[in-house]
Amino acid sequence: MNPPIFLSNATLLTMRPGESPTVGNLRIEGNRITAVGSIEPRDGDKILPCENCVVLPGFIQTHIHLSQTLFRNTAENLSLLDWLMQRILPFEAAHDAESIAVSTELAVAELFLSGTTTVLTMEAARHTDSLLEVVERSGLRAIVGKSLVDRPVGIANFSESREDAIADVLRLKKAWHGHDDGRIEVCLAPRFALGCSESLLHDVANIAAQEKLRIHTHASENYSETRQVRDETGLGNIEYLHSLELLGPSTFIAHCIHLDPSEIELLAQTGTHVLHCPTANLKLGSGIAPVPEMLEKGVSVTLGSDGAPCNNTLDIFREMSLAVLIQSGRLGVGRLNASDVLEMATRKAAEALGKEREIGTLEAGKLADVVVIDLNRPNTCPAQDIAAALVHSSTPQNVRDVFVNGRRVVSEGTLTEMNISHLMTRARENLTALLSRVRRPN
Numbered sequence: 001m002n003p004p005i006f007l008s009n010a011t012l013l014t015m016r017p018g019e020s021p022t023v024g025n026l027r028i029e030g031n032r033i034t035a036v037g038s039i040e041p042r043d044g045d046k047i048l049p050c051e052n053c054v055v056l057p058g059f060i061q062t063h064i065h066l067s068q069t070l071f072r073n074t075a076e077n078l079s080l081l082d083w084l085m086q087r088i089l090p091f092e093a094a095h096d097a098e099s100i101a102v103s104t105e106l107a108v109a110e111l112f113l114s115g116t117t118t119v120l121t122m123e124a125a126r127h128t129d130s131l132l133e134v135v136e137r138s139g140l141r142a143i144v145g146k147s148l149v150d151r152p153v154g155i156a157n158f159s160e161s162r163e164d165a166i167a168d169v170l171r172l173k174k175a176w177h178g179h180d181d182g183r184i185e186v187c188l189a190p191r192f193a194l195g196c197s198e199s200l201l202h203d204v205a206n207i208a209a210q211e212k213l214r215i216h217t218h219a220s221e222n223y224s225e226t227r228q229v230r231d232e233t234g235l236g237n238i239e240y241l242h243s244l245e246l247l248g249p250s251t252f253i254a255h256c257i258h259l260d261p262s263e264i265e266l267l268a269q270t271g272t273h274v275l276h277c278p279t280a281n282l283k284l285g286s287g288i289a290p291v292p293e294m295l296e297k298g299v300s301v302t303l304g305s306d307g308a309p310c311n312n313t314l315d316i317f318r319e320m321s322l323a324v325l326i327q328s329g330r331l332g333v334g335r336l337n338a339s340d341v342l343e344m345a346t347r348k349a350a351e352a353l354g355k356e357r358e359i360g361t362l363e364a365g366k367l368a369d370v371v372v373i374d375l376n377r378p379n380t381c382p383a384q385d386i387a388a389a390l391v392h393s394s395t396p397q398n399v400r401d402v403f404v405n406g407r408r409v410v411s412e413g414t415l416t417e418m419n420i421s422h423l424m425t426r427a428r429e430n431l432t433a434l435l436s437r438v439r440r441p442n
């Protein structure tokens, strides 16, 4: 077993409510944090000096598509429905087991190097085992959902029958849910209302209740999408999901931009979680989610960088900063601050996922998902206001060390277990091969 790690003289940002940053130490033993605060090192501890570094809980992103990472920089200047139909859905349909594995590895490399240790994801409809095998090896903490799409969307090999989709997700649940002491879980991920029959959505609601699985979907991202749902159902997108009993504390909905006030009430009353993806929303011209209004009504809002082709990174620092800045531009300063988005990317995300007893704050007894951010860099010096330095000045290059479950996956800014140049070569080769397999929409 590795020796205990002793992070010394760090600025500890525990993310516990009401606690300010303080200088102190933190010990990691096995996969747990065993002490935090003014503690002394013991014989046998491996000491990591952390002067001018902030130590905080690993970041949690609640909306990510690992399997889209290979499509980074391939889908520019398109709005949502064209972006999906002309690029992303045909690309996902062209994935094979190897390309999805490489895409996932590339995503994990970037997530670790930028301090993200836990993700809630939505993936392609096929090759999910290949993706989960990479997640298993890498050490990433993840809740993974294969896309459930049973309506013909005009793209070969994208949709499945309702029966096949449900059978596959139940098989995945049996094989993977709770794997490695709960580090890996499976969720139900109906892609979006327009891709799913009403019967499939009924099945999702029933299975989520029976099997105690989370539901992860997209809704009200784009005006045309929301309009189409209304034309088909006579309801707003959130109202429609509510009519199918899909809202509740186990449901996670990405975007929620085009909402009626009554839909914000519905999200609040049902305890449904909203996943805010500011960069993707700006890039695809979707709009700006009314995050302060949702928070004021008591809606749970957390953050995600969505997919590499709609972002074009998986960088949580940019998501946090943009989340603040776009609301300042929209409503004036002060409606959403750096300290708010730091909470959304740590403790509040852990609470949303029901994992607050294990992750999301630095406390003795919690799992050792810990990030060391080096503020002794020109872009973060001076760091008088720690929250501002993390949210608005830091970039992934400030991330020095990352531990997930006590495993040091980044050391001194370098991945400890991945050969990044080999991985990038494989990524380029796999993208070329995948593009040659793509069949354009019918």
Ligand SMILES: [Zn+2]
Pocket (backbone or CB within 6 Å): 063, 065, 122, 218, 254, 306, 307
């Ligand atoms: Zn998404």
